[in-house]
Amino acid sequence: MSDRTSSNAYWQANLRIIYICIAIWALVSYGFAILLRPLLAGIPIGGTDLGFWFAQQGSILTFIVLIFFYAWRMNRLDAEYGVDE
Amino acid sequence: MTQFTLNLIVIGLSFALYIGIAIWARAGSTAEFYAANRGVGPVTNGMATAADWMSAASFISMAGLIAFTGYDNSTYLMGWTGGYVLLALLLAPYLRKFGKFTVPEFIGDRFYSRSARIIGVVCLLIISITYVIGQMTGVGVTFSRYLEVSNSTGLWIGAALVFMYAVLGGMKGITYTQVAQYIVLITAYTIPAVFISLQLTGNFLPQLGLFSTHDASGMAFLAKLDDLVTDLGFRSYTGHHNSTLDMVLFTLALMIGTAGLPHVIIRFFTVPKVSDARKSAGWALVFIALLYTVAPAVGSMARFNLTATMWPGAQTGDTFSQPAVSLEAIETAPELQWMRNWQVTGLLAWEDKNGDGLIQYYNDRVEPTGELAQVIQDQGLVGNELTTVNNDIMVLANPEIANLPGWVIAIVAAGGLAAALSTAAGLLLAISGAVSHDLIKGTLAPNISERTELLVARISMAFSILVATLLGLNPPGFAAQTVALAFGLAASSIFPVLMMGIFVKRINKHGAIWGMIAGMATTIIYIFVYKGWFFIAGTNMLPDTPDAWLFGISPASFGVIGALINFIVAFLVSNMTEETPAEVQELVESIRVPRGAGAAVLH
Numbered sequence: 001m002s003d004r005t006s007s008n009a010y011w012q013a014n015l016r017i018i019y020i021c022i023a024i025w026a027l028v029s030y031g032f033a034i035l036l037r038p039l040l041a042g043i044p045i046g047g048t049d050l051g052f053w054f055a056q057q058g059s060i061l062t063f064i065v066l067i068f069f070y071a072w073r074m075n076r077l078d079a080e081y082g083v084d085e
Numbered sequence: 086m087t088q089f090t091l092n093l094i095v096i097g098l099s100f101a102l103y104i105g106i107a108i109w110a111r112a113g114s115t116a117e118f119y120a121a122n123r124g125v126g127p128v129t130n131g132m133a134t135a136a137d138w139m140s141a142a143s144f145i146s147m148a149g150l151i152a153f154t155g156y157d158n159s160t161y162l163m164g165w166t167g168g169y170v171l172l173a174l175l176l177a178p179y180l181r182k183f184g185k186f187t188v189p190e191f192i193g194d195r196f197y198s199r200s201a202r203i204i205g206v207v208c209l210l211i212i213s214i215t216y217v218i219g220q221m222t223g224v225g226v227t228f229s230r231y232l233e234v235s236n237s238t239g240l241w242i243g244a245a246l247v248f249m250y251a252v253l254g255g256m257k258g259i260t261y262t263q264v265a266q267y268i269v270l271i272t273a274y275t276i277p278a279v280f281i282s283l284q285l286t287g288n289f290l291p292q293l294g295l296f297s298t299h300d301a302s303g304m305a306f307l308a309k310l311d312d313l314v315t316d317l318g319f320r321s322y323t324g325h326h327n328s329t330l331d332m333v334l335f336t337l338a339l340m341i342g343t344a345g346l347p348h349v350i351i352r353f354f355t356v357p358k359v360s361d362a363r364k365s366a367g368w369a370l371v372f373i374a375l376l377y378t379v380a381p382a383v384g385s386m387a388r389f390n391l392t393a394t395m396w397p398g399a400q401t402g403d404t405f406s407q408p409a410v411s412l413e414a415i416e417t418a419p420e421l422q423w424m425r426n427w428q429v430t431g432l433l434a435w436e437d438k439n440g441d442g443l444i445q446y447y448n449d450r451v452e453p454t455g456e457l458a459q460v461i462q463d464q465g466l467v468g469n470e471l472t473t474v475n476n477d478i479m480v481l482a483n484p485e486i487a488n489l490p491g492w493v494i495a496i497v498a499a500g501g502l503a504a505a506l507s508t509a510a511g512l513l514l515a516i517s518g519a520v521s522h523d524l525i526k527g528t529l530a531p532n533i534s535e536r537t538e539l540l541v542a543r544i545s546m547a548f549s550i551l552v553a554t555l556l557g558l559n560p561p562g563f564a565a566q567t568v569a570l571a572f573g574l575a576a577s578s579i580f581p582v583l584m585m586g587i588f589v590k591r592i593n594k595h596g597a598i599w600g601m602i603a604g605m606a607t608t609i610i611y612i613f614v615y616k617g618w619f620f621i622a623g624t625n626m627l628p629d630t631p632d633a634w635l636f637g638i639s640p641a642s643f644g645v646i647g648a649l650i651n652f653i654v655a656f657l658v659s660n661m662t663e664e665t666p667a668e669v670q671e672l673v674e675s676i677r678v679p680r681g682a683g684a685a686v687l688h
Contacts, residue, residue: 007678010677011677014677018174021170025167025170029163030333046296046305046306047304047308047309047323048296048307055156055159055162056151059166059167060166060370060377063167064370067173067363068367071360083678
């Protein structure tokens, strides 16, 4: 951490990435799998609908992608701000 | 070779492997004992975390929970995986940067308060001890089922094994045995799943088989299952039947509860760098997802197999196109040997109530309609004749139902033991760390040397194993209910205090302490009001039914509300009291950036 401003800018950038990831996290689980399931009922998938697939498969797969995306994006951010290890 | 000999060989081999690792990975310092010297790679740690996290409940019970409820219990799948996103984004990297050994230690330093640390220890002990009882009972049950020894003998064998690698190796020994245990448990879970998916759908990936065509009938598998269970008066498998609000809250409670479980959090203290902590959470979820995406396939396919065994017509055509399975077939047919095996354990039971020589399985708790009503009238049914079907049978009897060879059954036995033992070891480490590092070194005897602390850590580990074993031998009657308590407490006390400690500098010690107390107290009281005070039957003040719950929120979901109360109280109290001291604000600044984590802070 060289100075306050850069560490603040780093922290703000980190928070923005977290907000985006959390929004997607909530969308696939609480959204697609539960609350928005009736809206997705028209999209059939293997004897049921897309909402069911998100509830039992899709949300979990999205969670994995989200964590690796966050890890990759933060590594870049750390390097940009010179706070990497 | 008999099944017993096979079980003995496979379980014996897996135990020899764990003991070998225990001898190889002895701990020589407190850094090794508490955090494996921070030398565990992110993939290895991910695998160990997966075994640490997936308990006997995940391995044995979860597929059954989904099998008999269907879509509504997807909450478990999402809740127990989504927590890792929160861990990776909100907690793990910062706590790794902090660079100490236990969760209460962070709470104590960040909130510059010994009281806060002690409250953290109390939460940790309640959560981890309630959790470990279930694991130890699981070890006893699995042993007695597969090795024909008594429950208590099995429990002592399991305890002796955990003693070897946990007391000798601490976190280091536990980490590498957990890696081995993960491999055993995932193999055990996947093999029967692949076979059962091949048999029913011709698709060898269970995750795809679940959404493909049921070969024998030509229908989509899930549509076929829906037809079958609704024909018999059960609720449809893919339909949404329970309260939407409670489903959302329960999923959220499981997610933030998962992120707040101390034995999972401390696994992220073992990696070398902050960036490894982020990546490692991703790997943990990959390894967990290998089981969690297979579980719904195992559950639905095992339910189909079981139900179609009872109504053979359903295999290829309509549910009632052939008569129900006969009592004679159940008692003599070689392919139904598994029913007789599991009858002995009490997990499966039947009774020919109307004496027609057939065993009719249906839902007799609802008013029958359509074809079922006709069948009940024609065949003079007086009630469901498959009187007991335990959830756990969906995984345990799966290899036998699918007619798989004996060595698969033996691997499933070793897998169940691996799941229970790996979680027990992780919990015991969290417990003994809190006792030796937070209570003794941190509070009672701060001046002891590192060598003495290592000895104290080993003694508290041995003591924790003894307590857990004794509790496992005589599990309190409320053992099954305490899972709600463990998750509720982790969600309402530990997760919020850690998150605020990292993200909100303004939260001071008063805010943290009162927030934890308020969150924890409301959650415990809410659970006790519906489940009985200290889970003593009959002392509940309100009936435990959806109508009586506050806004329809079940006691198991209340951790979310407790967390919300924790946040609100912490903000209000902090704003009314002093500013957080400058040096603590500096600490928060420093944990927010990764640089400098390599230099592990030793007190």
